Amino acid sequence: MNSYLSLKLVMRSWKRNKLFVAISLVSLVVGIACTTLLMAFVIHEYNVENNNPNKNRILRLVQTLPFAQQAVEGTFIYGGTVPQIVSQFPEIESYLRTQTFKNVRVKIEGQEFQSWSLVAADSTLTAFFPFHNIVGDVQDALLKPGDIAVSELFAKKCFGTTDCIGKNVDILLSEIGIRRIVAVFSQPEQSMMQTDILLPLEATESSDCMLLLKEGTDIKKFRQRFGETELPTLLGNGHLRTQTLQESYFDATVKDSNQVIKHQQSTLLGVGLLSALLILFIGCFNFINLNFSRLLRQVHMLHIESIMGATRSQMRQQLFLDTFLMVLVAFLLSLLLMNDLLPAFNHMVSAKLTMEYLFSWQVFPLILLFIIILSVIPASYMSHRLHSISETNYRHFFTGRKKRFIVALLVTIQFIISIGLMSTFMIIRSQMYLIKQEEKHYENIINVYTDANAQPTLKTRIDEVKNIEGVEAVITSNTGIYPMSLGIPGKDDSGDNLLMLELYEDCPEFLTMHHIELQDSLQIFHLMSRTPQPALINETFVDLLVPEGENPIGQPISKYVHEREELTKGTIIGIVKDFKKYSMTDQVAPLRILLYDTPQDNFSTLVIKVKAGYKDKVINCLRESYEKKNPGIPLKYDDMYQKFMSYNQDITHFSHILFMYACVSIFLTLFGLFGITHYAVSQRKREISIRKIHGASARQILWLINYPFLSYVGIAFVVAVPVIYLFMTYWLQQFAYHATPNAFHFLLPLLFTIGITCFTICLNGYRVAVTSFHPRRNSQ
Incomplete structure (x- = not known):
């Protein structure tokens, strides 16, 4: 049996089991796509400033500032004090002061363009952050008053081309006015400080400061000595401290005076990635559960092939090819889905991911490893396990208690994930409601x-x-x-x-x-x-x-x-x-x-x-x-x-992500449940017919089919509630004003899950419960 014949047999098997193939592919495609997108986003965020050769030598100055009725960390540093601070530390190579503006409007030849970001900076900017010069030199714009450098996006949107050197731009900000373009630049996607317009800074106008240490400086020892120096803060309380770029990026509580630097909550990234992995688990569990319903036919087919002269190696090859192709096809289809979902995903999480980034060296090796693990390990196990099992052994192990236990366990885990995500979303929506109340x-x-x-x-x-x-x-x-x-x-x-x-x-x-x-x-x-x-x-x-x-x-x-x-x-x-x-x-x-x-x-x-x-x-x-x-x-x-x-966009984005993943999780769970009940009802037609002959009503038959799955929902609810309650109570403590988890947040997901579970199962069971009468005919 050659590879072509093995492929032909796999295709025939898929054709005979269309429902299995459809549900498995949809589950794996959605699971892989959701997981890959969020995994890529997490990698993108954690590798901030990945293209910056000096990122490990840069520190930001922070100080304690009064805000409302609490002391918070802030980055405001009066520019005139920076030279005095730096002079006390010979380890510092240079410093960078900036003043930033967002939503800047500009006018070019009478036409107005809006929503640009502007950075006024010291001439040392290019030593701190990499810029690629497309036309001209960014350094020229930072040295001469009256000149500016603009981003490639700005140039193409405002002029239609990057060939705009010498053009005038009227920047509609006080005391800036008309400036001449001397350079066009681009920045790495993972740069913390994304800007559209660069111009030189007047020293006393700066609002934050960064330090670049000399090469070879032990950054830990320097930070310790800097802290022990206890330089006074703006109001005399506490002293100046330092943050690395990585620390600053993931410090979402800092009051940053640099308006163009992004911050990210590591907790949200972790929860988002966990949600994506849970979706993948649901997809894989659907695949595994449906495989149990298909295995008897495969075992029967393997024994026929063995009688016809197929070797153990050839049967292993066929079984490996079956599982491997299923995951491979799902991965290829998931690429198409990711391409369609990427704009909506970027809008939801305020990112700028591209398909090129998904295939970059940062992401693609991990995706490839992930797909290999997802395909090769199950395929290898199935090929080594199935060729040696007889129909009698299969029936004993996989159609009896063991099979029911495994299916029950996997379905219960799916319900735990779905109820957990929906309950989490409900609690976050309550937190969002507090924000909604303030909108008035x-x-x-x-x-x-x-x-x-x-x-x-x-x-x-x-x-x-x-x-x-x-x-x-x-x-x-x-x-x-x-x-x-x-x-x-x-x-x-x-x-x-x-x-x-x-x-x-x-x-x-x-x-x-x-x-x-x-x-x-x-x-x-x-x-x-x-x-x-x-x-x-x-x-x-x-x-x-x-x-x-x-x-x-x-x-x-x-x-x-x-x-x-x-x-x-x-x-x-x-x-x-x-x-x-x-x-x-x-x-x-x-x-x-x-x-x-x-x-x-x-x-x-x-x-x-x-x-x-x-x-x-x-x-x-x-x-x-x-x-x-x-x-x-x-x-x-x-x-x-x-x-x-x-001020509340992080929680808003988090709510959108969880809503999407909660919907996907319940959809995949019920999609898999439809396939499982379809096979379960088919296998129990004889039993149902006998019960009908002995007087069982359609309602009793439907209860018989629904009861196991409703018990799985109940077990999942008991397990999910304390875990989600403890986790969300801890998460809510970061808010000065927060919602309190209550019974409504858990009972509504439970009732919703019960309702759509019964509806899904009844779609398969009602026809059989009403029309099954003859046990011999229904056993065929």
Whole structure:
């Protein structure tokens, strides 16, 4: 029996078992595709700066900064202090200071282009991060004021070509203006700091700093000595510390002043990869379970081939080829699926993976090893096991208790995975609901910031904005919903217990527009007209600054905040409920809102409420009107909803990934369950017919078929609940405000799984339960 004949026999076997082939291929294709994509993403993230030859010599400076009511790690470093810091350490070869901007708008020959990132940097930038010069030299742009370097993407989108040297770009940022392009560059995909525009930095404007150590420096000893030096921080609390690029990248809690550097949560990567592997397990379990239902025919066929003269080696070859080809075909089909899913996957996880990267030396060897293990090991086992087993032995081992136990175990594990992923998703959705509750403060609100030299006046602009189609309301504010903050001591007046007090100055309409809830609105509006300088505080202010049991209503702000008079003026007339402006991992800060009947001279922000669906149209109208009257001065604005959601995008991406994988897991589980019950019902037709003759009803027959699988669901639920509860309770502790896992998060996945399991099994069992009457005919 040659290889061609073996292949022919395998194809005939597949043709006779179409359902097995279809379910096995779909399960393996989806499992391999999901696992490969997330495995590639995890490798991509963990190999950040892989193409940077100096990555192991670079350190970032971090310091403790006050944020809300907690101290956090931040990267802000005043640029003027860097030379003094560096001079104390001869191991430092050079330093890099940067100032960064995101969502920059530029104008080229009257046409505007948006959403670019900009980095102003020292001339040492190219020693820290690799740049490939396509045209010109990036270093030239970092040495001469007035020149810039742009990315290949920027050049092609704005000019249609990389041949744009000498072209002028009007950068719509204050004090930058028109710059000349002297270089076009590209960056490695795995660079931490991706940018579109580079220009030289003015030293005092930098906001973060990196250090490049000399070659041969022991980085561990240097970091230890740097820490022992205890260089003072911005506010004198603690001292400066260092982070490697890898540490910085996976520190999602750091408040990074460099806006173009990405951060990733290693926990999310781990959970995502685990989810993908679980999906693969479900696919493999489907394959194994269905193989049990097909093996009897294979054993029977092997004995016939043996009688016809086939050798043991030839039968092994055939069996190996059967399993190996199944996995190989699944892998090839998964490549097509990955190619189609890649854009959606990149959008979901905010990545830029390409098919070329999947075939790069970083990923493809692991994929190849993974496929070899998945195909060769099972194929080798099956080929060595089956050729030596008789039909009698097969029936004894694989159609009796042993087979039922193995199938029950694998199906139960599939249900554990599916219920676990769905329960995890439900808990994360509850956490997302907390974010959803805060959206009302920011939905359809735009903040427009007024330049001191802009025309017309703020009052005139309000009248113009009101007439724009789609504008629902417009008011003025000092700074909008994201105000300036003041560092103050806590109740004990200790400088070590520093709090950040947020300072608002607004009209009462500001509270209504942002849906800020009042504890006692009647009392507040009653006292407002009777108080010379009314002020509001929030619940956190009361908890952190007001002595326990004391009523702050009617008390001056200065009683609790001991700072300059202009910062502590106002009499407290009421308390607003806490609302979140940042990530759910951050504590709400204490705040003070001074209320004015009319806009004040220092109000420089327009807060605009627009109708749903009109946001883009209103922004375009505002921009055209403003820049027509103020040529050369760009309109500064923020979409408050997008700004708020940007602080919570990690949990949003995580929710999307888990939802996708939970859906895939339940689909594959039920797809495999359909095949298993199809074969199980076929094998039990005689038993079902006998039961029908003895008076069993269709309902009893369906219960007989459903009962084993429902018991598997019950066992899976008992196993999955404590594991998921403990894991998710631990994961939720990172949030200052988090949901609490409850029975609903587990019972809904259980009921859903029971419902669709019964539906799937009944699709196979109902016809047999209704029509099976003759045991002899149904045994054929």
